[in-house]
Amino acid sequence: MANSQGDPRVLFVMNLVLSSVFAWVIVWGLNFIGVLAFSARNVAVAAALLMVLTHFVTR
Known part of the structure; x- marks a missing residue:
């Protein structure tokens, strides 16, 4: 359980x-x-950039 990556959808x-x-x-x-x-639009762009940044930082 400690090595579980979790459900990617969650x-x-x-x-x-x-x-x-x-x-x-x-x-x-x-x-x-x-x-x-x-x-x-500005919120959506900022959210998208933060999502990409978070994805790469956590991988």
């Missing part, structure tokens, strides 16, 4: 949810200081 969903929430916070903060406009 890991993907966890990565998606956590990256999306973190991306929302990042984009909101950048919008708050006037650096980046808050939009669904």
